[in-house]
Amino acid sequence: MAEKKLMKGNEALAEGAIKAGCRFFAGYPITPQNEVPEYMSWRMPAVGGAFVQAESEVSAINMIYGAAATGVRCMTSSSSPGVSLKQEGLSYCAGADLPLLIANVMRGGPGLGNIAGAQGDYWQATRGGGHGDYRTFVMAPNGVNEMANFPHKCFEVACKYRLPAMVLADGIIGQMMEPVEFTAPEVDPKNLVEPDWALGINNGRAKRIVKSYDLREGYLEKMVLERVKRYKEIEKNEIMYEEKMLEDAEIAMVAYGTSARVSVAAMKLARERGIKVGLFRPITLWPFPKNRLAELSNRIKKFLVVEMSLGQMVEDVQLSINGAAQVNLHAKPGASVMTAEEVYTTLERIVKKGAKEYAVAK
Amino acid sequence: MQLLNKRPESLVDVPMHYCPGCGHGIIHRLTAEVMDELNIRERTIGIAPVGCAVFADTYFNCDMIQGPHGRGPAEATGIKRCKPGAIVFSYQGDGDLASIGMAEIVHAAIRSENITVIFVNNAIYGMTGGQMAPTTLIGQKATTCVEGRTAKQAGYPIRMCELLATIDGSTYLERTSVHTAPGVLKTKAALKKAFQTQIDGKGFSMVEILSMCPTNWGTRLDNPSEATKYVNDDMMKVFPLGVYKGEK
Numbered sequence: 371m372a373e374k375k376l377m378k379g380n381e382a383l384a385e386g387a388i389k390a391g392c393r394f395f396a397g398y399p400i401t402p403q404n405e406v407p408e409y410m411s412w413r414m415p416a417v418g419g420a421f422v423q424a425e426s427e428v429s430a431i432n433m434i435y436g437a438a439a440t441g442v443r444c445m446t447s448s449s450s451p452g453v454s455l456k457q458e459g460l461s462y463c464a465g466a467d468l469p470l471l472i473a474n475v476m477r478g479g480p481g482l483g484n485i486a487g488a489q490g491d492y493w494q495a496t497r498g499g500g501h502g503d504y505r506t507f508v509m510a511p512n513g514v515n516e517m518a519n520f521p522h523k524c525f526e527v528a529c530k531y532r533l534p535a536m537v538l539a540d541g542i543i544g545q546m547m548e549p550v551e552f553t554a555p556e557v558d559p560k561n562l563v564e565p566d567w568a569l570g571i572n573n574g575r576a577k578r579i580v581k582s583y584d585l586r587e588g589y590l591e592k593m594v595l596e597r598v599k600r601y602k603e604i605e606k607n608e609i610m611y612e613e614k615m616l617e618d619a620e621i622a623m624v625a626y627g628t629s630a631r632v633s634v635a636a637m638k639l640a641r642e643r644g645i646k647v648g649l650f651r652p653i654t655l656w657p658f659p660k661n662r663l664a665e666l667s668n669r670i671k672k673f674l675v676v677e678m679s680l681g682q683m684v685e686d687v688q689l690s691i692n693g694a695a696q697v698n699l700h701a702k703p704g705a706s707v708m709t710a711e712e713v714y715t716t717l718e719r720i721v722k723k724g725a726k727e728y729a730v731a732k
Numbered sequence: 733m734q735l736l737n738k739r740p741e742s743l744v745d746v747p748m749h750y751c752p753g754c755g756h757g758i759i760h761r762l763t764a765e766v767m768d769e770l771n772i773r774e775r776t777i778g779i780a781p782v783g784c785a786v787f788a789d790t791y792f793n794c795d796m797i798q799g800p801h802g803r804g805p806a807e808a809t810g811i812k813r814c815k816p817g818a819i820v821f822s823y824q825g826d827g828d829l830a831s832i833g834m835a836e837i838v839h840a841a842i843r844s845e846n847i848t849v850i851f852v853n854n855a856i857y858g859m860t861g862g863q864m865a866p867t868t869l870i871g872q873k874a875t876t877c878v879e880g881r882t883a884k885q886a887g888y889p890i891r892m893c894e895l896l897a898t899i900d901g902s903t904y905l906e907r908t909s910v911h912t913a914p915g916v917l918k919t920k921a922a923l924k925k926a927f928q929t930q931i932d933g934k935g936f937s938m939v940e941i942l943s944m945c946p947t948n949w950g951t952r953l954d955n956p957s958e959a960t961k962y963v964n965d966d967m968m969k970v971f972p973l974g975v976y977k978g979e980k
Contacts (some may be wrong), residue, residue: 394814420813424806425839432803432836436779436810439797444810462800569795570815571775577744579789581780581798 374551379511380405380447380544382518383473383537384413387445390522391557392471393419394444396433398426398452401485402541403475406447427452431459431472438468439580441568443525443559447473449541450491451482453499460534461500465582467567467597469528471521472506473537475544478705486705487541487628492682495538496656503594505601507535507608508655510626514548516653522554527608529565531600538655540678542628542707610653611662615641619648621721622666624687625676626652628707633676635710640717647717655683660690667695672720674698676713678706680730698727740764742773744793753956755910755943756784759852760791762910762920763821767794770927776819777811779804783825784858802833805840808847819930821848827857830866830890837892837938844901844935848926851892851938854945855967862948866890869970873950893940893976903935904978907971909942911963918973929978937978942967 377385384406387395395414397407407423414421424430430446437444448456453474463470476491478484495508507527509520517539524535564570569578584590615637616622625633630651640647650666652659667673673695675684681701688697700716702708719725739745742764750756767773773794780788782801789796799807804822812820829837829851840847856874857863864874864881867889871880881889896902904926908919919941926937944959953959974980 394810396810422809422813422843425835425842429803429806429809429836429839432800432806433810433813435799435803436797436807437814438810439807440777440811440814442814444814458800459803466797569777569797569811569818571817572795573774577793578795579797581789581796583786583798 374549376547377514377518377550378405378545378547379514379517379539380475381409382514382550383447383521383539384409386518386521386552386554387471388413388417389552389556390525390554391443391559391562392445392521392525393417393559394437394442395419395446396422396424396430396437397446397448398424398430400449400452402477402487402544403447403449403473405544406473427455428459431456434470435459435463435468438463438470439466439569441565441570445471445473447475449475449477450479453491453494457500460506461498461502461504462582463534464498464504464506465502466580467532468534468580469525469532470534471524471528471537472534473539476538476540484705485541487543487678487707488705489540489627489629489678490682490703491538492655492677492679495536496658496686504597505533505656507533507604508538509536509653510538510655511543512627512630512651513543514546515550517543518550518552519554522557525557527604531604533600538627540628605657608654609657609659611659612651612653614649614651616648616650616666616670618646619670620646621672621674621717622648622650622670623674623676624650624652624663624683626655626683629676629678632708632710632713636713636717639710639714643714645717645721658686658690660686663687663690664692664694667691671695672698674700674717674720674727676700676708678702678708696726699729700727701730703730740768742767742793744791746790748791749787750784751947753944753946753959754784755854755941756852758910758916759850759919759941759943760788762916762923763850764792766920766923766927769924770931772819772927772931775817776821777815779807779820779822781824781828783828785823785825785852786859788823802828802831803836804828804833805836805845805847805849809840809843809845812845812847819927821850823850824852825858826853826855826865826867830892838896838899841896841899841902841936844903846930846933846935848930849938850923851940852943853940853971854943855889856945856948858945858948869966889970891971893938896938897976901936902938902977904929904937905976907940907942907973907976909963909968909973911942911944911960925978942971
């Protein structure tokens with residue numbers, strides 16, 4: 371069994387990326403993710419990798435674009451406003467079919483917002499974020515242990531299907547300390563096969579080009595459609611979710627990340643008080659576990675989406691369930707966290723009083 | 733029969749899309765000749781910009797990447813830090829390098845990234861159809877300053893070599909031009925010095941090359957001979973040629 375360590379979420383994420391074979395990091399300071407570049411600045415040289423503090427988030431993502439093109443596992447991290455700045459570069463990475471890891475340790479928005487944890491970037495993360503038709507593989511950790519172990523899965527998927535992967539965390543998970551066990555396999559980059567598209571020392575082979583454009587009529591369409599085939603494979607093979615106490619549930623909460631932690635506490639309260647409630651936690655936000663939710667809606671006729679935003683993931687839940695069950699929302703925007711008691715009260719109104727809740731919590 | 737000259741191996745045998753009288757074709761060829769002569773083609777990674785030279789990824793016979801507008805030096809940084817044995821060059825125009833990419837070029841020089849930048853300054857946005865560039869001269873007409881650039885409305889043309897020369901991290905900076913045959917030869921020598929600077933691990937190098945854009949310089953200059961005169965009589969007054977950093 372691996373040794374347990376007490377670590378901060380952001381540091382666990384950085385070490386998890388290193389253990390997954392990441393050997394280049396470029397980033398720019400922004401709260402609440404600063405521990406990631408800080409950790410990488412000394413850890414990366416210690417494992418023979420490279421670290422650059424970029425002059426901006428824009429530059430950082432373009433350093434990653436260059437690094438990823440050489441076939442090296444690479445990572446950048448930021449928080450909401452900084453991730454907005456990275457979107458053009460991310461779109462180029464997706465358009466050039468490059469694998470990389472980007473972490474968004476979400477804070478309050480829009481604009482400068484504040485520096486507390488929030489979940490307002492769900493749409494940005496799962497809808498591509500930048501311009502054009504593309505997808506990003508998105509994983510949502512619910513604690514420090516998943517921060518430590520998700521980078522491995524992200525790199526595996528990113529490299530296999532050639533697309534950017536994102537860890538979508540929030541300031542609470544980034545800043546909290548918990549016991550961590552690095553259970554994901556450790557990757558030595560020396561053992562990785564150099565991809566047949568990677569730029570480098572060519573030793574007489576034909577030249578390689580990494581690019582996201584094609585001006586010839588019909589060719590860009592072909593490029594995009596080829597990518598869509600890989601997206602479909604990801605949707606088939608890589609969906610992850612967790613279910614708690616859904617077997618006898620009359621209502622299911624749907625939540626990810628910090629909201630899922632609050633929902634677990636609300637579930638315990640509600641069960642003690644006689645409400646049969648369970649939790650469905652999407653772990654991959656794209657691909658979204660829509661088929662499983664649809665299955666559940668055959669049996670469970672009431673859902674409550676709990677999220678720290680105006681209500682973003684709730685739209686994916688509605689699309690998945692497609693009218694087969696009632697979808698309620700407990701939303702908390704502005705980097706505020708709902709309490710378990712508040713969520714319980716919403717559950718009680720829905721289950722005991724037959725209310726339909728679809729409102730932003732006051 | 734003696735072969736006097738041939739296509740450099742570092743240049744792919746395809747027709748180029750550049751307009752008549754444009755300097756890009758010359759500058760591509762010079763870069764390719766230098767890559768051949770330094771025997772670095774098989775370990776060179778080039779970066780094509782957004783702008784007229786976007787298809788440079790097709791023309792150079794080495795590994796190439798095409799990326800976002802202005803970010804060449806950032807891409808070059810990521811590539812070089814991951815592949816320190818590679819020779820990395822970023823090929824950029826004036827809008828790309830001196831406007832949207834100002835932060836990236838300045839900070840690449842600050843870090844003294846061991847890369848080479850080929851900066852083609854033709855004082856205009858070519859690909860998009862002749863808008864004012866950060867290097868457009870005072871009085872020069874463009875589609876976004878139809879009566880000519882005024883300092884009051886749009887400020888002054890930026891001199892990149894002079895700017896980067898103030899930075900400790902820049903190692904070799906030279907401004908040349910390709911409007912005459914001697915200028916072409918001097919440009920080649922400068923490119924060779926710039927790549928050699930990188931090969932020797934000495935840090936950031938850039939060659940700024942004054943070039944012609946007869947297509948977008950307006951009707952008065954709409955032929956190659958008038959365009960070369962404009963470089964000589966007008967551009968070189970604002971952008972004096974010479975070595976701004978490193979050995980002369």
